[in-house]
Amino acid sequence: MKSKSIRLTSTSYALLALLDQLGEATPYEIKQAMDKSIENFWPVPHTTAYDEPARLASGGYLSVSQEEGGRRRKTYALTAAGREALSAWAADPEAAAPQLRDETILKIFAGADPRAFLEPRRTWHREKLAELEGYLEETSKDEAWRRSAMVLTAGVAYHRKMLEMLDELTPADDGKGG
Amino acid sequence: MKSKSIRLTSTSYALLALLDQLGEATPYEIKQAMDKSIENFWPVPHTTAYDEPARLASGGYLSVSQEEGGRRRKTYALTAAGREALSAWAADPEAAAPQLRDETILKIFAGADPRAFLEPRRTWHREKLAELEGYLEETSKDEAWRRSAMVLTAGVAYHRKMLEMLDELTPADDGKGG
């Protein structure tokens, strides 16, 4: 039962926040919830929903209980230490600067033709927009998902702005190209 | 001289693209160039400018020559294999979806007061904007930095849009708050 000392990263707090919302959850449920909330602002591979709760439990921030038969699911929940760590972190007004990683820009920097990427990119943002709007509608009725609604709203605003940006960066096709 | 097989990641290509621009460079020079070009779209810790070229050289994508005395600087340059890998990658119109990582949104999701973060965030984007505009002015005269200018221009557009977004997300202060 003794906790080893682990470093809490932003991803750790993301998990703690999710579990704070969910009360208790299995990794699979955590992954579902991520997809409908923080995925746009803190994407992680699905294995994180399995690895990180185990790590957090080893540090004493989560409790675990394991199902006997079948899939032998583990259910996680915040401990007092977890709740305390989470609220201390959230209360601190310092936040790391946002980071954007965009392989498309890298390719353009490497000499690729920007025009080859604009249209697929627009499509991608439009799809994301539709997806988030769907989640928003789905969850906005439910008071328990209020916080998800906030980040989904921010996500919608973000993708709209990115679409505007793409429009502005698109050179007017005045026939001079080539 | 035999090359071991290594996996090329987006970061690898970022380095290759930089060296393609610079002709040859030491890790320190690479880091400088990163700060004035791709930093906004592909941030990496400064140690990457040392680690990754060594890795790339071990894979045969870069050549190295080491200074004798003093700092014993290593100078890297593209090999034919490096040049080829870079252009094959750039020519492929597939690109991974952009990823945004924003700890602020995570804190808001965790229950923090959004208003505590809006103003610092505006300030941050404004500073970035000024910084990029400075780099742009500095480099735009120089034909050799044409590609940097492209990504800097995109960066400027990005930060402007983010500032607009923050304005839209800011609740009108109509005295109902609190």
Added chain:
DNA sequence: ATAGAAACAGTACGACCCGTACTATACGTC
């Protein structure tokens, strides 16, 4: 000329993170 401070440049390192590939369980249905 030389000590000390400041700026510049480079390295060590181990915990953490990631993508890929894979395995296992449950459910539907014929």
Added chain:
DNA sequence: GACGTATAGTACGGGTCGTACTGTTTCTAT
């Protein structure tokens, strides 16, 4: 009750990260 599909979970090792640290050069004052 065998098969296909969707759901759920694990293994693994290379890649990545931040922190702390060391070493070199230049600057400044004396």
